[in-house]
Amino acid sequence: MHLATQPNLVERIVFDAVRADDSLRSEYERQFSDCYQLRDIDERDRAFAQLHERLFGALGMRKLVLSLAEEFPHFIERVCRLLVTQAPHARLQTAELFGAPGRYAVVIAVAPATLLDRNEFGFWARHEFLHIDDMLDPEFGFDLGLRPRGATTAAKNLTQDRYAVLWALHVDARLEHRGQAPDGVMERRRTELNRVFELDRRDSDNRIFNEMWERAKTSSPNHRELLDWAENGLPEFRDDGEEPSGQRTALPGSPCALCGFPTFDWATEDQLDDQTRCAILVDFSQWVVDQPVCNRCAEIYSACGASTVGGD
Helix, strand or coil: CEEEECHHHHHHHHHHHHHHCHHHHHHHHHHHHHHHCCCCHHHHHHHHHHHHHHHHHHCCHHHHHHHHHCCCHHHHHHEEEEEEEECCCHHHCEEEEECCCCCEEEEEEECHHHHHCHHHHHHHHHHHHHHHHHHHCCCCCCCCCCCCCCCCHHHHHHHHHHHHHHHHHHHHHHHHHCCCCCCCHHHHHHHHHHHHHCHHHCCCCCHHHHHHHHHHCCCCCCHHHHHHHHHHCCHHHCCCCCCCCCCCCCCCCCECCCCCCECCCECCCCCCCHHHHHHHHHHCCCCCCCCCCEHHHHHHHHHHHHHHHHHC
16 A cells, blocks of 8 residues: 655654654754755755655654554455545544545545544554445445435435434444554543434433343444434434334424425324324324334424313
8 A cells, every 4th residue: 555645744743742842953954954965956855855755754654654554454455545635624524435446545534633643643553543444345335426415405414414423333342452542532422412313302311222232342343234224223222212103203304294395303102193184184184103203293283182172
């Protein structure tokens, strides 16, 4: 695998390392001065670039990146080129897979401060490289044609968020099992899972998360399974008796089965009593009880049902 580095990142890493280490500064300044004495501008620029490349290697940066990549068999076997570029900030760090079998390339954008912190970079790189290793693993079955979906933009965004959280959870659980995850990562993933699946009110003792985390340490679901969980909810809650009528789980931002408008405020099972359902069926004969109804429509038809009973 060929490793290429963006020149401005190499230069920035060397500058920051020299500023932080007095033992490097005098030797760097001497070599920098020698380069600066060259009269030909092109020759001088080449000398500066070679100086920074040598010191970048001497700092162990190339060896660090390659050694981390080599921990993941599918990554090292199938990726032909790894390009390391500079991210303007840690929040904007990314890792992307490009190409096709026989010519895969990975581009990572990393902030200089992260790369210089071996512990921080080690976890970040392993997390990203394991994602890519999954994508290259035939058993994971990653397929760009199978993407998170949703009836509305909000529903699609929620499904994408759920998919990302689920995948990150299964990546970090494996890293923790290997002793390569920092303290607090499990709690971070617990918070994220509770948020996207609203587990606080359904799994107060964290049983579902704890069981999922333990399973994820040694067994990871494939791409289709993660999509299914993201779109249709966690398997643990599909037959848990919370929806005795079989009412379908409604994603926030999905359209109401009656009015058709997107909503984040869904009717509860208690609101859809027999009188309300009968009132709905008068106007919507094709409606079935597992189709979600917004809270506003439920209020309207609840009032219709109550007035009909009062008229009797």
